[in-house]
Amino acid sequence: MTDALLPGPLVDDTWLAARLDDPRLVVLDATTLLPSPRHDGDHRSGSGRTGWAERHIPGSRHADLTGELSDPEAPYHFAVPAPEALAAALQRLGVRDGSEVVAYDSGGGIWAARLWWMLRSISVPAAVLDGGWQAWEAGGHAVAHGDDDTVAVSGEEQLTPVPRPEMWTGLREVEAVNRGERPGTLVCALPPGGFDGSAVTRYSRRGHIPGSLSLPGRGLLDSEGRFLPAAELAAQVEAVLKGAGSPVILYCGGGISAAGTALALTLLGRQDIALYDGSLEEWSQDPSRPLMTDV
Structure with a gap:
């Protein structure tokens, strides 16, 4: 068994920048748009994919917490999908058995933390980038642009959820x-x-x-x-x-x-x-x- 890659539930930008080429690592941008309510009951939210496409950590993919990473049948927003559905959505983002995930966002860290909790709840090793996108940018690291996040699909590479209810x-x-x-x-x-x-x-x-x-x-x-x-x-x-x-x-x-x-x-x-x-x-x-x- 190989040693774990992640040092704990939190990593800094320097640590991440040094390991972007590690094949075990998957970096996911969980940014979601949630404007302040204008009146009671005003719930508006949207995907952060457009912002990710404009600038993101090289090799990262956008994890849409308003889309397939939520349960559309639930009576409330952002509901966690069933373990099998969550694993299938993450697999489409490149997460496999043996992967370790670093989540980040540009919205204060709560979206990355939400994705981190979801990942851990099906036993996927995960961490959050401390300070998020702002820390990455402030650190002077490379920035990528474009919306191509195609993942090569192989029938032999699966993500097996191990739920922690x-x-x-x-x-x-x-x-x-x-x-x-x-x-x-x-x-x-x-x-x-x-x-x-x-x-x-x-x-x-x-x-x-x-x-x-x-x-x-x-x-x-x-x-x-x-x-x-x-x-x-x-x-x-x-x-x-x-x-x-x-x-x-x-x-x-x-x-x-x-x-x-x-x-x-x-x-x-x-x-x-x-x-x-x-x-x-x-x-x-x-x-x-x-x-x-x-x-």
């Missing part, structure tokens, strides 16, 4: 935790305005699930979009989660920012993490499910 949780489990019928701590990764209900929301109602703790994903990054130094990151997380019961169930509006917080907790060694995929988009659809605002 414990990484996801659903509506019924979250309802049970909310009612105190099963253990767990609900943690909201939205910005403060989304948590307290003071900001306009994409979803049908504002606020957070009662009893939730607030740990905004973007608050765990520095001004350049890189994760905070380990000691500072640990202090921020500990201030919120000290004494929190297990498992930690992360949610946000659509399961995206929550993945960024999941990456931060993973960097700190925490393993008892599950992501509520439907998040507030699903939760808010039924008026009988409680939401709390602080304004």
Whole structure:
């Protein structure tokens, strides 16, 4: 067995630039367009493929989280596909058994973290480029242009999903935790305005699930979009989660920012993490499910 390529869940631009020619490595740009809502219920999103075509890391391909990397039958956006469908979509992007994936984006890292979580949930080794496209560009590395991401298909090269269902949780489990019928701590990764209900929301109602703790994903990054130094990151997380019961169930509006917080907790060694995929988009659809605002 060959040694693992990835050093951990996070890599920097220098590390990546030195290994772009490694045949085991697949680099995926997960950038997605998600404009700020103009009014409550204003959910608009779009593929980031056009931006990828204009400039991207050489050899990378665009992973469309609005397209075949989401479940079109789900009642909410960005739903994770079934393991077999996810593996098939990733195989079309060049991911095979034995591949290791680095995900990046130009949108603050949350999209890359979402793809990283999805990859790990079917046991594909994956990491996120710390600082994303901005770090790559600032590092002065090569930039490619064009939209040709054709992948040679071979019937002998497959991607075999090995699901890890414990990484996801659903509506019924979250309802049970909310009612105190099963253990767990609900943690909201939205910005403060989304948590307290003071900001306009994409979803049908504002606020957070009662009893939730607030740990905004973007608050765990520095001004350049890189994760905070380990000691500072640990202090921020500990201030919120000290004494929190297990498992930690992360949610946000659509399961995206929550993945960024999941990456931060993973960097700190925490393993008892599950992501509520439907998040507030699903939760808010039924008026009988409680939401709390602080304004």
